[in-house]
Amino acid sequence: xxxxxxxxxxxxxxxxxxxxxxxxxxxxxxxxxxxxxxxxxxxxxxxxxxxxxxxxxxxxxxxxxxx
Numbered sequence: 001x002x003x004x005x006x007x008x009x010x011x012x013x014x015x016x017x018x019x020x021x022x023x024x025x026x027x028x029x030x031x032x033x034x035x036x037x038x039x040x041x042x043x044x045x046x047x048x049x050x051x052x053x054x055x056x057x058x059x060x061x062x063x064x065x066x067x
Contacts, residue, residue: 006063010056017052020045 019036024046026032027039039045 010059013055020048
């Protein structure tokens with residue numbers, strides 16, 4: 001069961017990371033209409049990208065310890 005939780009956390013963190021990173025990149029490049037959250041708040045995008053990356057890193061290391 002812990003392997004399943006690690007894989008689930010890794011999947012969710014990658015989705016969050018990609019979603020907010022796309023919002024940040026598209027918003028900074030001037031394509032706000034294509035950004036998922038319409039580039040509403042840059043600070044929130046940066047914080048979620050950092051947290052998603054941190055969660056992905058912790059999930060990966062924990063998964064590697066169990067294998």
